[in-house]
Amino acid sequence: MGMMSLAQRFSEFVQPGVPLAPYTTLRLGGPAEYLAQPRSVAELADLMKAAADQRLPTRVLGLGSNVLVSDEGVKGVVIRLSEPAFRQIDIEGTRVRVGSGTPLMDLIRESTLRRLSGLETLVGIRATVGGALRVNAGDRTGEIGQYARRVQVLDRDFQAVWREHDELKFGEQSSNLDDPVILSAEFELDIDSADAIVKRMRKAWILRQSRQPSVHEPTARLFRDPRGLTAAALIERAELAQAKVGQARLSERHANYVVTSLGATSRDVLRLLEMIRSKVRESSGLQLDLDLQIW
Numbered sequence: 001m002g003m004m005s006l007a008q009r010f011s012e013f014v015q016p017g018v019p020l021a022p023y024t025t026l027r028l029g030g031p032a033e034y035l036a037q038p039r040s041v042a043e044l045a046d047l048m049k050a051a052a053d054q055r056l057p058t059r060v061l062g063l064g065s066n067v068l069v070s071d072e073g074v075k076g077v078v079i080r081l082s083e084p085a086f087r088q089i090d091i092e093g094t095r096v097r098v099g100s101g102t103p104l105m106d107l108i109r110e111s112t113l114r115r116l117s118g119l120e121t122l123v124g125i126r127a128t129v130g131g132a133l134r135v136n137a138g139d140r141t142g143e144i145g146q147y148a149r150r151v152q153v154l155d156r157d158f159q160a161v162w163r164e165h166d167e168l169k170f171g172e173q174s175s176n177l178d179d180p181v182i183l184s185a186e187f188e189l190d191i192d193s194a195d196a197i198v199k200r201m202r203k204a205w206i207l208r209q210s211r212q213p214s215v216h217e218p219t220a221r222l223f224r225d226p227r228g229l230t231a232a233a234l235i236e237r238a239e240l241a242q243a244k245v246g247q248a249r250l251s252e253r254h255a256n257y258v259v260t261s262l263g264a265t266s267r268d269v270l271r272l273l274e275m276i277r278s279k280v281r282e283s284s285g286l287q288l289d290l291d292l293q294i295w
């Protein structure tokens with residue numbers, strides 16, 4: 001069994017050498033050594049165990065809006081929780097239980113249909129529920145963590161366990177959810193009128209669209225906002241607005257987003273990042289930390 005490749009052993013849901021570009025918002029980068037789309041928690045746990053035995057790294061990919069895949073591709077196993085078992089939404093009263101692979105937009109739509117309020121100001125954030133929880137996605141008007149009652153994870157011993165409300169910590173663009181996989185979550189929402197919810201949603205949508213690249217552009221956010229400042233302001237102050245390297249440039253709508261055009265490579269984005277970092281360091285003395293994860 002030891003020498004059998006993961007793709008042979010788990011042939012029904014693991015494929016070797018799958019291009020990851022279509023699964024990221026930047027639409028860049030090379031293949032995963034293995035791409036896995038397990039159909040149950042049991043399959044996921046078996047796969048994680050086998051990967052650990054073979055010392056292969058594992059990574060979970062959500063909607064890929066915060067990931068830059070290198071041109072060379074990614075070693076080990078990339079897991080997408082895209083199968084129905086990880087995309088279920090169950091609503092009981094004001095309690096919503098949802099699989100981590102569910103796109104946030106689907107969760108917002110379902111909650112709104114039931115007149116459940118809370119998550120509607122997250123409209124327009126491209127994320128899965130798992131990816132959003134990990135970084136407490138949102139902004140000053142609301143964050144996903146506020147509504148999370150408990151979160152189910154696969155822990156380092158490959159056991160599915162619940163992290164209860166009092167164990168969960170959400171900060172600005174951060175959480176203490178550091179288990180290998182977030183499996184599902186329960187949210188507690190508020191009852192409100194459809195009118196009021198839709199009004200707040202529309203307002204959040206308009207605001208967000210005005211501050212980020214169009215949904216049709218391949219894009220990602222680059223840097224974390226330093227305490228009390230914004231990365232975009234530092235970039236603008238360094239006169240780097242709309243800076244460009246190869247086919248990667250900063251968005252004209254928001255200086256902290258990269259946008260690419262046809263023929264771009266991950267290397268273009270990496271070079272752009274480095275250029276911006278070093279020029280901002282020169283002009284302000286501040287070190288910008290990456291928000292984007294490089295795989």
Ligand SMILES: Cc1cc2nc3c(=O)[nH]c(=O)nc-3n(C[C@H](O)[C@H](O)[C@H](O)COP(=O)(O)OP(=O)(O)OC[C@H]3O[C@@H](n4cnc5c(N)ncnc54)[C@H](O)[C@@H]3O)c2cc1C
Nearest residue numbers: 060061062063064065066127128130131132137138181182
């Ligand atoms: C145009 C645009 C606008 C954005 N606007 C906002 C915004 O307003 N507010 C905001 O907070 N963010 C925003 N983001 C950033 C991005 O949406 C968030 O970082 C989001 O949480 C990423 O979710 P994802 O599912 O795409 O995760 P991915 O980008 O696929 O992955 C990000 C990280 O989360 C991990 N991860 C994903 N799913 C799981 C899981 N189930 N279990 C364990 N780990 C997991 C991945 O391994 C990776 O480390 C924006 C991004 C873009 C491109």
